Amino acid sequence: MKNIQSNKVSIITKIFLRFIFPTVLLFSFTMVYAQGSGRVAGLILDKVSGDPLPGANLMLEGTSLGASTDLNGEYLISKVPPGSYNLVVKYIGYKELSIPINVEPDERVYQLVELEYVAIEGETIVVTAQAEGQME
Numbered sequence: 001m002k003n004i005q006s007n008k009v010s011i012i013t014k015i016f017l018r019f020i021f022p023t024v025l026l027f028s029f030t031m032v033y034a035q036g037s038g039r040v041a042g043l044i045l046d047k048v049s050g051d052p053l054p055g056a057n058l059m060l061e062g063t064s065l066g067a068s069t070d071l072n073g074e075y076l077i078s079k080v081p082p083g084s085y086n087l088v089v090k091y092i093g094y095k096e097l098s099i100p101i102n103v104e105p106d107e108r109v110y111q112l113v114e115l116e117y118v119a120i121e122g123e124t125i126v127v128t129a130q131a132e133g134q135m136e
Helices: 002-035
Strands: 038-046 057-060 066-068 074-080 083-090 097-103 108-115
Touching: 038 057, 038 097, 057 074, 066 074, 083 108, 097 108
Parallel strands: 038 108
Antiparallel strands: 038 074, 057 066, 057 083, 083 097
């Protein structure tokens, strides 16, 4: 009789250690990881016209996290560890902008960004020509 009960306990222990315990452990790690990150989302617009700026680039300074805006000027950066960051926004023909943000666990930071247009200036190039046969 004791041998049968011992086998039942042994089988239950094996099932617990092989299937149930690892599953519970996996879900607990997943829950802790998911709870620890935040998101940064928002909209990038032209400061004067209010038009969305598709293809603008955003980076969280000091990390490899970033995104580009979609056709509506919207962006989303997921899985951002909690902390303070500088959100760097770049778009060709517009002044680069750095905005301090604070990301909390399980929260979404919404940041509306208006970029200012700047003219791109280049060097002055002087072109001279001389017709064939002309003297200097």
